[in-house]
Amino acid sequence: MWHGEQLDLDAYLARLTYDGERTPTEATLRALHRAHVLSVRWDNLDSFLYRSVSLDLAEVQDKLVRRGRGGYCYEHIALFAAALERLGFRFTALAGRVQLGAEKILPATHAMLLVDVDGRRLLADVGFGASPLAPIELVDGNEVTIEGRPFLLRRTEITPGADGWALHQPDGRGGWMVRHTFTENPQYPVDNEVGNHFIATGPHSPFNRRPFVQRIRADRTDQLDGLTWTTTTAAGAATGGEPDEKRTVDPRELPGVLAGTFGLELSPTEARSLVERVQQREE
Template structure:
């Protein structure tokens, strides 16, 4: 995608970042943390038949000016434009999501992520994985336990694909396997179309949102279930009841500027087609 016309000042204001702008590891740490906390992961437009647009102008209109979030392609495309505007050199990659699955599950490449090239080494930057998006850049090497403002994370090699894992309590949870080959933007367009139109994708029928919270917590919404997870693995869950509670969670807890009309339409979709019971494994 062409990054021309990117509003660097608008982006930095939206994420509340006021630190240095040199293309360093320290700056990258601040940007990942700020973006992840300010712009929630969400796929709500897909429920209403709106296929996400990935051009920079559309991403800015939605997430910077419109007060909305986005899912992986939207988030990491916007973040990539921001990094490039600051002079970072990076490579765009894809990953095979194995959250809640076997680590070697035969998964398609449906996730976008970035590798940022720095003097200290190559670092993964990913602000678009929802409830386990790293809140710090991660050195892209296997076998190193790395602290973040939230979980401890690491990569392990699985058949030539470095696999991101997150320590939840005393257990290592699989997140995704990284395909180590650069991707063209046209491949993201194809995958974006697939994930936002395929009838079996979870985004069509379910209200999904996530963001990192204070004190190393994570908050996730999957339809009526809202989960706050703590770094020791504990989770507190509550069930939403009625339009008023949904509106409060969407607007106040996730900071999403969703109209009352759209919210009502989303709740109708959930009532008609939404998953009942436990969340999809990607969003548990």
């Protein structure tokens, strides 16, 4: 279903600098999850520049593996699901609604995987951007701290009359904020195509209005939102407070910042298009 047979597994694992076991165990899942989050960036540049994002596995591999670019959740999940399928894992794709303080009901445009392994069900959320560095067991009230970053998983009513799950993160005031909600309804590649179409092309999508890039490291997360570049340490993420550093980038600096801080090498054409499009939107 997820075209694992088409995946160049050796190239993908080399992209992650992963040389561990290839057996479908929890230890393997945790190692792959961490390596993927640390190695493959989150970016919406194709949506911003072209309003077109392909989920064809060959094109996703070329972009995220061979060209070293990033992508957003649907691309990450297409790649990660193909790898897990190829390695023999059993999993279900899920759809989530990103909240992050929003009070209204937002569309279900976030993709994740629920992996059944060693008698446990683990939420693999590699495509959020500031993703957890490990999967989180699907247990009500499960509160975990993953390399200094706290998360809380609760089963609750997520929309009127519908129960599901809510993943929380610190709200900066000593409490919790819902990061995203989701149900266990299975999703399939065709469902992700629908969500991807809205995100890439929809007039109300935030991802085709401005560049948005994230890179997570073990000790910090860098985020570029339009022309605002923030850095949040793992200690800062533990409380959900303000970023440790915040600065404004000149549009002409964008290619260099992306290459240096975010590890995204754009082609000359992409770099020129990015600067021009941002300059146009700033005028």
